[in-house]
Amino acid sequence: MELPPKPQSICKTAWEGVFAVPAMVYHEHVKPNREKNQNQAGDYEYTISLATWLECAHSGCLWCRFLEKHFLEDLRALQKSSKRRIDTAHVRVEWVRWGREPCRPLWDKALVVVNDLRRTFPMFTFEGDPAAQWIKRRTLIPDVGAPHALAKAKTRIEDCVLYHKDCHTIAPSTTGPTPLPTRLLDCSNPDHLHLIETDGSERGSYSALSYVWGPEAPEHRLYRTTKGNLSARLAKIDDTILPQTIRDAIHDSDGDIHHELARMRDVYRYAYVTIDAGGAQNIAEGFLQDRILSPKPAALLPFICPCGDRADQSGSHTQIGKVYWVDSSNGRDYRHCAPEK
Numbered sequence: 269m270e271l272p273p274k275p276q277s278i279c280k281t282a283w284e285g286v287f288a289v290p291a292m293v294y295h296e297h298v299k300p301n302r303e304k305n306q307n308q309a310g311d312y313e314y315t316i317s318l319a320t321w322l323e324c325a326h327s328g329c330l331w332c333r334f335l336e337k338h339f340l341e342d343l344r345a346l347q348k349s350s351k352r353r354i355d356t357a358h359v360r361v362e363w364v365r366w367g368r369e370p371c372r373p374l375w376d377k378a379l380v381v382v383n384d385l386r387r388t389f390p391m392f393t394f395e396g397d398p399a400a401q402w403i404k405r406r407t408l409i410p411d412v413g414a415p416h417a418l419a420k421a422k423t424r425i426e427d428c429v430l431y432h433k434d435c436h437t438i439a440p441s442t443t444g445p446t447p448l449p450t451r452l453l454d455c456s457n458p459d460h461l462h463l464i465e466t467d468g469s470e471r472g473s474y475s476a477l478s479y480v481w482g483p484e485a486p487e488h489r490l491y492r493t494t495k496g497n498l499s500a501r502l503a504k505i506d507d508t509i510l511p512q513t514i515r516d517a518i519h520d521s522d523g524d525i526h527h528e529l530a531r532m533r534d535v536y537r538y539a540y541v542t543i544d545a546g547g548a549q550n551i552a553e554g555f556l557q558d559r560i561l562s563p564k565p566a567a568l569l570p571f572i573c574p575c576g577d578r579a580d581q582s583g584s585h586t587q588i589g590k591v592y593w594v595d596s597s598n599g600r601d602y603r604h605c606a607p608e609k
Contacts (some may be wrong), residue, residue, distance in 0.1 A: 272586050275570060279324050282331035285312045286361050290375055290402060291574045291586065293363070310363035310375075317356050318343075334567045335359065338595060339382040346384070357382050366404040374404045378593065389593040399571040399589025407592070413556030425541055446538035448472050476539035480549060567593045 271291070274283040289312050322340075325332035339357075347354045359382050366376035377390040392405030400406070409417045428435040452464045452474055536542055545555035571589040 270586075271572060272588055275588075277328060277330045278570060279329040279332060281314060281316070282329065285314055286331060287570060287572050288312075289361070289363050291572045310365065311360060313358065313360035315356055315358045318354065321357055330567060330569055334569065334593070335380075335382060337567075338380075338387055339385055342385050343383065354383070375402055376404050377596075388596045390596055391591050391593055393571070393589060393591045397589045398573050398587035399591050402573055402589075403571065403591055408559065410559040412559060446471060446473065446540075447534065448474060449535045473540045476536050476542040477545065478536070478542055479545040479555075569593055 271284065271288055274280060278287065289310055293310050321332055322336065325336045335357075343354055343357065359380070362379040362381075363375055364377045364379060366374040375391060377388055380387050380389060390405060391403055392407055393399045393403045394407050409420065411417060447468075448466045448470045450466060450468070452466070454460075454462050454464050543555075547553075547557075547559075548555045568590055569592075571591040573587045573589055
């Protein structure tokens with residue numbers, strides 16, 4: 269396929285090599301590319317002298333600046349520790365797909381290797397950008413509790429159930445309802461929250477909440493469902509006493525605790541969706557506050573789209589999108605919320 273004109277902000281090597289890979293991979297089944305330094309796996313590699321690399325970076329090439337920012341200091345440290353002069357850089361870029369469909373790849377991240385140094389850069393783009401149909405991730409939404417954010421979450425869940433093989437198998441419409449946990453919080457009417465107890469044989473769809481209890485505090489006693497208040501909460505729960513994060517937990521019966529903890533794997537396994545309140549350090553914080561986005565990502569780089577539409581295989585409507593590359597070594601630590609008690 270013919271590439272679009274090279275922008276001034278990218279050098280010829282990067283434009284015709286690194287950034288051409290996604291479009292070339294898409295059109296492999298139409299016109300195979302057998303150049304020795306590019307293959308069907310989505311790799312591109314080249315060797316460049318450090319002098320040429322730095323000259324190109326200082327001349328304004330965004331790609332060479334990107335490499336300079338993330339690899340040059342470590343290369344110099346490697347040269348110092350090995351007491352071996354490094355005059356050239358062997359660069360390999362592997363575009364990693366999301367999924368395995370060869371003719372309709374969605375790109376997820378890039379593995380960049382410079383000599384022996386490796387970095388992984390997840391990619392994301394804006395909704396509505398030409399690259400959006402080829403890049404899986406989207407820009408972060410800071411106002412996570414806003415209606416548009418919740419609507420997007422609902423759409424993503426529906427996509428999972430309809431199009432993802434593993435998610436599709438647990439969808440109620442395909443295999444029937446799944447086993448229900450011992451107790452559920454009925455949120456269908458926000459003005460009348462109440463617990464529901466099951467007998468262990470009932471089936472249906474439910475959501476799970478994964479949260480961190482956090483340090484013990486006197487006021488936390490109000491949040492617990494205990495043997496003493498269980499009957500009242502089966503009728504109705506006063507939502508004014510509930511914290512932002514926690515909605516239901518049984519904690520004052522050792523037998524009940526052990527029984528429920530033993531079932532936690534299945535509770536999360538069979539949930540239609542699990543809400544991960546990973547941003548909350550304790551049950552009183554909540555998790556729908558507006559997010560403070562991290563500093564500017566590693567780089568905003570061009571993306572050569574194979575064509576305007578996936579159904580068009582001619583490559584005659586090539587567009588250039590914009591994609592963020594993020595240094596995963598500085599990313600958020602996504603820890604899982606394990607039961608504490």
